Amino acid sequence: MTVKLVKVTPKVERYPEYEELDWVIAHGLGVDHTADITSFSQTIAQAGSIKGIETYYYMRYDDSPERNYIPMAFYTVLGKPKVPVLLHEEVEPVGELFKVIAVFSSSLLLQKTAQRALLFDGAKKDAILLVNTSITTDDVVRLVKKYNLAQDWFGKVVTISAAKIDSAIAYPMLGALARGWDRIDLDSILTALDVLGKEKKKESVKKGYEAASVKEVHVLAEETEMFKKIKREVELPEFTGEFWTPEVYYAYQKAAAEAQTYPSRIATMPRWEVLAPGLIEFGPQPGKRNLGFTTPWRWQRPIIDMNKCTDCKLCHYYCPDGAIDFAPIKVDIDYCKGCGTCEKVCPVKAIKMVPEIEYLEGLRDEEVLRRFEQREYGF
Amino acid sequence: MSAIKPMPPVAIEKPKAKVWNGARAIAEAVKVADVDVIAAYPIRPYTGIMNSLASMIANGEFTADIIVADSEHSQFEIVKHASAVGARVFAGSSGVGLAFAAEAIIVTALSQLPVVAAIGTRALDDPGNFGMEWSDALMFRDFGWLISWAKTVQEAADMTLVAYRVAEDRRVLLPHFIALDGAAITHVATPVVPVTKQQATEFLPPYRPPYRIDPQDGPVTKAQHIAPSLIGPEERKTIDVAQKRSKQVIAEAWKDFAKYTGREYPPFLETIGMEDAEFALIGMGAYMKDLELVASRLRSKGHKVGTVRLRYVRPFPAEELINALGGVKAAGVIEFGYSFGSPFGTGSLYHEVATSLYEADAKPTLLDFLFLGGREPTVEHFTQLAEKVIESAHKKPQKKTYWLTLRGEDI
Numbered sequence A: 001m002t003v004k005l006v007k008v009t010p011k012v013e014r015y016p017e018y019e020e021l022d023w024v025i026a027h028g029l030g031v032d033h034t035a036d037i038t039s040f041s042q043t044i045a046q047a048g049s050i051k052g053i054e055t056y057y058y059m060r061y062d063d064s065p066e067r068n069y070i071p072m073a074f075y076t077v078l079g080k081p082k083v084p085v086l087l088h089e090e091v092e093p094v095g096e097l098f099k100v101i102a103v104f105s106s107s108l109l110l111q112k113t114a115q116r117a118l119l120f121d122g123a124k125k126d127a128i129l130l131v132n133t134s135i136t137t138d139d140v141v142r143l144v145k146k147y148n149l150a151q152d153w154f155g156k157v158v159t160i161s162a163a164k165i166d167s168a169i170a171y172p173m174l175g176a177l178a179r180g181w182d183r184i185d186l187d188s189i190l191t192a193l194d195v196l197g198k199e200k201k202k203e204s205v206k207k208g209y210e211a212a213s214v215k216e217v218h219v220l221a222e223e224t225e226m227f228k229k230i231k232r233e234v235e236l237p238e239f240t241g242e243f244w245t246p247e248v249y250y251a252y253q254k255a256a257a258e259a260q261t262y263p264s265r266i267a268t269m270p271r272w273e274v275l276a277p278g279l280i281e282f283g284p285q286p287g288k289r290n291l292g293f294t295t296p297w298r299w300q301r302p303i304i305d306m307n308k309c310t311d312c313k314l315c316h317y318y319c320p321d322g323a324i325d326f327a328p329i330k331v332d333i334d335y336c337k338g339c340g341t342c343e344k345v346c347p348v349k350a351i352k353m354v355p356e357i358e359y360l361e362g363l364r365d366e367e368v369l370r371r372f373e374q375r376e377y378g379f
Numbered sequence B: 001m002s003a004i005k006p007m008p009p010v011a012i013e014k015p016k017a018k019v020w021n022g023a024r025a026i027a028e029a030v031k032v033a034d035v036d037v038i039a040a041y042p043i044r045p046y047t048g049i050m051n052s053l054a055s056m057i058a059n060g061e062f063t064a065d066i067i068v069a070d071s072e073h074s075q076f077e078i079v080k081h082a083s084a085v086g087a088r089v090f091a092g093s094s095g096v097g098l099a100f101a102a103e104a105i106i107v108t109a110l111s112q113l114p115v116v117a118a119i120g121t122r123a124l125d126d127p128g129n130f131g132m133e134w135s136d137a138l139m140f141r142d143f144g145w146l147i148s149w150a151k152t153v154q155e156a157a158d159m160t161l162v163a164y165r166v167a168e169d170r171r172v173l174l175p176h177f178i179a180l181d182g183a184a185i186t187h188v189a190t191p192v193v194p195v196t197k198q199q200a201t202e203f204l205p206p207y208r209p210p211y212r213i214d215p216q217d218g219p220v221t222k223a224q225h226i227a228p229s230l231i232g233p234e235e236r237k238t239i240d241v242a243q244k245r246s247k248q249v250i251a252e253a254w255k256d257f258a259k260y261t262g263r264e265y266p267p268f269l270e271t272i273g274m275e276d277a278e279f280a281l282i283g284m285g286a287y288m289k290d291l292e293l294v295a296s297r298l299r300s301k302g303h304k305v306g307t308v309r310l311r312y313v314r315p316f317p318a319e320e321l322i323n324a325l326g327g328v329k330a331a332g333v334i335e336f337g338y339s340f341g342s343p344f345g346t347g348s349l350y351h352e353v354a355t356s357l358y359e360a361d362a363k364p365t366l367l368d369f370l371f372l373g374g375r376e377p378t379v380e381h382f383t384q385l386a387e388k389v390i391e392s393a394h395k396k397p398q399k400k401t402y403w404l405t406l407r408g409e410d411i
Helices: A034-050 A106-110 A137-147 A170-180 A186-195 A199-211 A225-229 A246-258 A262-267 A314-318 A341-345 A356-361 A366-373 B022-032 B047-058 B072-084 B095-100 B102-110 B153-168 B197-203 B233-261 B288-300 B318-324 B348-357 B379-394
Strands: A005-008 A022-029 A055-059 A071-078 A098-103 A123-132 A156-160 A213-216 A234-237 A280-282 A300-304 A351-355 B018-021 B037-040 B065-068 B089-093 B116-120 B146-149 B176-180 B189-192 B220-222 B269-272 B279-283 B305-310 B312-314 B330-335 B365-371 B401-404
Touching: A022 A034, A022 A106, A034 A055, A034 A071, A034 A170, A034 A186, A098 A106, A098 A170, A106 A123, A106 A137, A106 A356, A106 A366, A123 A137, A123 A170, A137 A156, A137 A213, A137 A225, A156 A170, A170 A186, A170 A199, A186 A199, A234 A246, A234 A262, A246 A280, A300 A356, A314 A341, A341 A351, A351 A356, A351 A366, B018 B022, B018 B153, B022 B047, B022 B116, B022 B153, B022 B176, B022 B189, B022 B197, B037 B047, B037 B072, B047 B065, B047 B089, B047 B116, B065 B072, B072 B089, B072 B095, B072 B102, B089 B095, B095 B102, B102 B233, B116 B153, B146 B153, B146 B233, B153 B176, B153 B189, B153 B197, B153 B233, B197 B233, B269 B288, B269 B318, B279 B288, B279 B348, B279 B379, B288 B305, B288 B379, B305 B318, B305 B379, B318 B348, B330 B348, B330 B379, B348 B365, B365 B379, B379 B401
Parallel strands: A022 A098, A098 A123, A123 A156, B037 B065, B037 B089, B089 B116, B116 B176, B146 B176, B279 B305, B279 B330, B330 B365, B365 B401
Antiparallel strands: A005 A234, A022 A071, A055 A071, A156 A213, A280 B220, A300 A351, B018 B189, B146 B312, B269 B305
8 A cells, every 4th residue: 555645834833922921941851950950940930920020830741851861841931011921831842932941961952852843943032042061152052053953043152060069050050040141130049049948059059150151142044054954844644534554654653753843743643533443553563663753862872892792682682772783783873762771781891871962072061971970770 | 213022033043042140141142252351350240240151161161261360450451451462352340340440441442442341230339338329330431431231131141242243343443331230130030032153153243453463463552652742632532433433333233133133122222102202211221121110000090101211321322312302291310320419419320311401402301310329129119200200290390309219308
């Protein structure tokens, strides 16, 4: 059976009511950053409320940040006079919403967000990018232009190497935020900490304020690599009203794997008429892999030293995603989540995990390395 | 709509009637339905069914894997998984057993697996209450299961075969409960004309799921994790549409069943004396026999009373019910299920009937008669309530709901 494909450009709906508000989106990695992102968002909301602004914050509910390294996000929303704060939990990253994009690890600059959006999808043109990193503001802008920006950006980049100041990285980051954004000033953050009973953290916030580097940015969409690369349309099977056959299913799966934006990813989810009864999903043929749903949260990758490898196959059997081929032993990097299980089980220490930012860009980010050294596995 | 009437006996093999109780009759139907996997866990009044099945298998009467599970939850998990790999399966339970199995039962419907299970209806325990109540079966009316309700042992046996036929139809693919009034069907023996093996084979084709979990068919995943933003309402809609489609499939199946066995049933409603009725008694299950007796006695006294028996609660035959009740002045719902704190303190079946009638052009006065806590009703109770219905057409009733068999003031 052949499936006829049709090109679809997903409709992007903008919500002007939401664009009038100031959204702070904070991206982090599950478990590692959950507590810090919570404190960060809570303090901003508290500071806003001290300034008489209506605020609230919440976790993006679709994420599962109880799992290690899974990308997660928190939203903090600040109202404006005469504009009520509206609750809209599943915020689609379209339009001009985000005034502040806070990134808790530079590894997130190399990948799409959990929603398959670019980091700047849904950002205001004058957005402030706040990154916890030791690399320079210039490097940050370069990475963003390469991996994560496909629109005009006339804002600021603020960097802070937060863990150098306090292991609770939320507080130096709050200080850095106050340095870059006048809406939430240092005083109101400090008062907020009093209210929240976290007086001890005031010092970290002040140090963060001092240590932050701020740089004005002026980037046109055409200057970014992503602008040329990103495809906004998807190829979907034509709807015939038939039950979901394997062929139709694979066509949807392929479209989903190739989808590069949040709207196109959503557009690849089938309408109910083509769902097989009882939600059947057709798997790949034996020896083949699914068409790639697994990669977005890899922040480190395994490198196998074949001189040390004894071909014992333990890594193949332990890999929770079946990403390591049996013969010859080889990592199919498109399916590797970077969990590090293979490194842990290798009896001859032939596998070494390397941070992605170092592997791809040759950048040594102390903030990433610090975490890298402190990694713990659940076994 | 008409009462059960036998077809002319030409060319139909007529097996001799056997005296079986409901449990045995169901088990015999399961036998001729060529079921592959049976999971069992005892709870009264369902226990008789598993006992009959176990002894039939032990005596070599038929071959099936019977698994006595460690609980009702495991029992329903076992049949769910067996169904997913392509087996025809049977299970059953009662009362709190079903409540414990609820998770497995609900997922079975969402996975669209045509499990057929019998419910010997039972009160949801005040500890040890094994009386007949409908609360256990009606608990599952909201999750996608088809639910039919038998009046006689004969009908219970026949419903079992039709249940497989409907559940496994590719337009439906939903699990199916057959509700048998505890004690009144499960424990009462009456003459039953069995469906022969040949009739069953002709009526019921082998189960061929469109996509089963079997390496031969290629790898498939079932019941995978769902992110609500990706698949949520879509999955619910497939169940909804399967329920809606099932009405046509049910009607076809009962028509076909009559062709092979000579026993004719109206698919959704059995109405008696409703052609000219001014008063209607609406109910389900075994005690409809008593209500029909009461109706005919009142008719001989000059009251135009008819009865409407629902054979299915899911899918609920709303249009058929509206048609049947056209021209009726007053009606009473007779039921053994309740919802505490519900609008006007009415029972579960009343809600279904009242919701249907909201769309009717002319609405009869509707009263609710409740038999709760498992105490057995008598003809006397049914006569009292029928008189209340007749009276309500002339005089506005003081209340909507009546608890019968209750000691103390019904406030």
